[in-house]
Amino acid sequence: MKRLLKLLLTLAIFGSAAWFGYHKYREYTRNPWTRDGQIRTQVIQVTPRVSGMVTRIAVVDNQHVKAGELLFEIDPSQYILKVKQAEARLKRSIEASRGTKIEYERVKKIYAKDPGAVSQKDLIRNEVNYYKSLSDIDSAREALNAAKLNLSFTKVYAPVDGWVSNINFQIGSQATANKPLLALVDEKSFWVFGFFREDTIADVRVGDTAVVTLMTYPDTPLHGKVESIAWGIAPTDGIPGSNLLPKVNPVFQWIRLAQRIPVRIKLDEPLPQNVKLRVGMTASVMIRKE
Secondary structure, three states: OHHHHHHHHHHHHHHHHHHHHHHHHHHHHHOOEEEEEEEEOOEEEEOOOOOEEEEEEOOOOOOEEOOOOEEEEEOOHHHHHHHHHHHHHHHHHHHHHHHHHHHHHHHHHHHHHOOOOOOHHHHHHHHHHHHHHHHHHHHHHHHHHHHHHHHHOOEEEOOOOEEEEOOOOOOOOEEOOOOOOEEEEEOOOOEEEEEEEHHHOOOOOOOOEEEEEEOOOOOOOEEEEEEEEOOOOOOOOOEEOOOOOEEOOOOOOOOOOOOEEEEEEEEOOOOOOOOOOOOOOEEEEEEOOO
């Protein structure tokens, strides 16, 4: 009796293992799967719009910031001076316009009373001078606005919520306009790229359910949807050679390797609380087709 029970128990264990293995094999063969996946997100290169010496750094490397939070400041002294100069120019333009207006109105009144006392040429010249002075006021006002705008650019703020990365400058460093100083990892734009063999994605469609398993959190699978499938990858052969003919490397193998096509996965929200996504994390991706 004991032998029979032991035999039945052994058969049950082997049967369960076989059933489990069969279903895993079926899942593997019917659902496209890849271990070549990676976490991606938008990484913003924070770039100052004016040049100058850095006088303050308000964050530290890898710090979380909110949109609108101060990142660093550039010495504003030269831009304050330009604002004052623009204000002085605007004031001079207004005063000069006031004088030309008085002269224009005086000549116009004389011409209205006695057309022979003032030539039409003088009248037109004074009119042109007056309207030119109004144009000078507009130009000076725009110059003042530009100077104030450049002054505001001496304080650089975070454009999105995220994490500061790669602070490799310090107080006293020279910031150059349109040259990135640090990176900001956008916390609200994470996605997954799964690089699938081309012979496994013929039936993959946008909207298909995907299961993502991160190497960092192997026991916490994430779920998402196929957002898009890449329409092309860069060729390794066929680039123009020295004489503009295609440059194709010889192949000394009989096996043709399948290319890897990027499939973009949008993760479902909210994510589990214990999962912290980081750019470049390794992931396995399975697209469910049954």
